[in-house]
Amino acid sequence: MSENSELIYKLDDNPSNKESFFAAIQHVLASFIGIITPTLIIGGVLGLGDEIPYLISMALMVSGVGTIIQAKRPMGIGAGMICVQGTSFAFLSSVLAAGFIAKANGGGPDQILSLIFGVCVLGAFVEIAVSQFLDKLKRVITPVVTGTVITVIGISLIKVGFTDLAGGQWLLTNKPELFASFDNLFLGGLVMVAIIVAHKYGNQWVRLSSIIIGMLIGMIAAVLMGKVNFSAINQVESIISLPVPFKYGFSFDIAAFIPIALIYLITAIETSGDITANCMVSKQPIAGKSYIKRIQQGILGDGVNSLIAGLFNTFPNTTFSQNNGVIQLTGIASRYIGVWIGGILIVMGLFPHIGALFRAVPNSVLGGATIIMFATVATAGVKILTHVELNRKNMLTLAVSFGMGLGVLLVPEVVNTVSANIGGDLGSIVKSIFGSPITASGLSVIILTLFLGEYPEEYNPIIQDFPLDGEHSAKVKS
Structure with missing residues (x-):
């Protein structure tokens, strides 16, 4: 669907149940892997073991609740659009750093998660505050700032993805002789090739699901090679996962808090860009008071959803950008679809066996997908910098x-x-x-x-390194 084509359903239209469910499924397919992947990585690197299925369930459930909040805009919280919420990759390094602080102090899974969720809950108030003073941060919210930070986020995460592709951090630490074995590199490479092929030869729906297709092919190959341990699925005793506020407790460390607080500031800036893109594909204004209000309420929604995430034992949420492509692809911008998306994610989160199944995915299969996803984050930052x-x-x-x-x-x-x-x-x-x-x-x-x-003079490196007066500047621009 071209950028200038008309929408089938506009922002406040309410499609039929059948159309709503079909459109919602496309959004879930586009975001599902992105929602659970940070939890898989954090759980694997920090050795959280049996807690991972529950954490995945909470990630899905809170993402569903957050998506509904963004769509329905209760009490002025949320953008009132299809803003699918999901666990943010931007926090990955800082969350891992907080986990290692707790681990260095001799903490187990409960102490690690207690510290992580404690600082994430308090950090969420940073984004909530930013939403109220957005107009005061114009000097900081610039393409130079956002492009630099997003690029470095992507580059720093590539190391995590590449480590997983070769077998994972646990293998590197405990069995280095098996790290980067042929089996691991083959599985990771197979996933990457499958994703690339899906993008080249698939139709729009195949391209939309390329990450899932790549991981599915890698998982099938891993099963045939005997690399999948299904015992984790059988070990899940409860049929339904219920959210328990602060299940792991609450603790705080200033050294863990500061980096996470800074990332909350950066994700607020990133969310403003995602909502602007959403406004464009949804045919909403991208200037004026209504636009600024939507941005502020959307960032407020992100902050509140991250607060809920920490309270109910999952990692900070943010607005996913890939779902803007789904709106353009389907021609359905109705915010009521957000309620359907949220409902599907909540139902998926209720069943811990879904999380256990993804825990069985080998690190090399996960790494083959995440290295592309993380490199895409870096590329998005570079794209912003091209406008500088x-x-x-x-x-x-x-x-x-x-x-x-x-x-x-x-x-x-x-x-x-x-x-x-x-x-x-x-x-x-x-x-x-x-x-x-x-x-x-x-x-x-x-x-x-x-x-x-701001520099008082204009500068053109093609001419030479000296200030230009107004007349010469105009000629250079022309």
């Missing part, structure tokens, strides 16, 4: 920000040594803030954006 004018200020800002972020990623020993020399709680805080490439680059780009401000 590379004047002296922006080039300096990008250079320093990427230098700090990628420097920390490639040589983490620098920050580890500095934090060890400082010692105590202050050393832990320094390590938590500057030990993450996302927070290192994010803080750098925000500080430089505020400090450098």
Whole structure:
């Protein structure tokens, strides 16, 4: 469906039950893997074991509730559109860092999850506050800031995906001789090839489901190779998963909180872009008071949904961008579809065997899909940066920000040594803030954006490095 074609159902239209269910299924297919994948990665890296099926159930259930909130806009919370909510990849590194803090203190799964959900709940108030002061953050909400942070998020996550493709972190730590074995590399490569082929030869519906198709093919191959352990499914005793507020307790650590709070600020900026794209495909205004109000209420919805997520034992939520493509593909922008999507996700979350089934997916199969998904995040950041004018200020800002972020990623020993020399709680805080490439680059780009401000002169590197007066500037532009 072309960008200029008419919608079959507009924002406030209410399709029949049959059409609504069919449209909702397409949205679920587009977002399902993205909702559960962060939980699978976090559970695997932190060794959460038997808790993973329950965490997946909660991820699906809370995503469903959040999607309904965004669609129905109760008490002015939510964008009033099809804004499918799902576990955010942006928080992955910071959540893992918080988990490792608890693990380093001798904590088990309960203590790890208690700290993660504690800081995520408190961090959600950052995004809630940002939604109320969105118009005051114009100097920070720029393509340079968002593009830099999203690019570094994607690049830093590629390491996680590539590790899974070769067998996973547990194998690397405990059985390094089996890491990057032929079997693991074959399965991961097979998934990647299947996803690529689905994009090249499939119709629109096949392309929409390419991630699921790739993982399904990889799973079948893994079963034939004897690489799937189905015992985890049989070990699930309960038939239904019920949400229990703060099931694992509540704890707090400032060193774990600061990076997560910063990511909440970044995801608020990212959500504004996703909702703008949704407005475009849904034929809604992208300027004026109604548009600003929709953005503010949508970001508020993201914050409230992340608060609910932490309360009910899952990781922060955000608005998924891939579902904008489904709206354009189906021609159905009705916000009532969001209620159907949420209902389907809630029903899926009620049954823990679904989570146990995905826990049985080998890391190499998961890695073959996630490395593409994570690289896509980085590419999205690069796409934003292509719209940035590379004047002296922006080039300096990008250079320093990427230098700090990628420097920390490639040589983490620098920050580890500095934090060890400082010692105590202050050393832990320094390590938590500057030990993450996302927070290192994010803080750098925000500080430089505020400090450098606007250059008084225009600059054209093709001519030479000197200021241009107004007359010459106009000629250069022409």
